Amino acid sequence: MLKIRLKRLGRKKRASYRIIVIDSKKRRDGKALEEIGFYNPLTKETKLNIESIKSRLQQGAQLTPIVKFLMDKTLNHQ
Template structure:
């Protein structure tokens, strides 16, 4: 089963998250199938490829709760 979720990057105490499509069984920082955007919680910057995200959602990929909230804020979900 595929999910749209965060992949953490950045430095210690300065998180930066990539929004990616991954298998449920893959580790948090494992290999992603596709990168859809990024989110920086420090500066509240959100950048999402709307076209690809909508396509993935139509194909049945489920977002995690946190990603779902961000998609609602950006009026995609």
């Protein structure tokens, strides 16, 4: 099963995240099938490729709760 989830980047206590599509059985920072966004919790910066996310959801991928929250927040601001 495919999941759309966060991949941690950055140094200690200065984390930023990429939003990726990955098999649910792979580790958190494993090789992604596709990178579809970016989230920086320190600056509250969020970039999402909405078309890519929607196409992956139609293929059967599932959002994690954090990514679902970020997506809802981004769609409400547009």
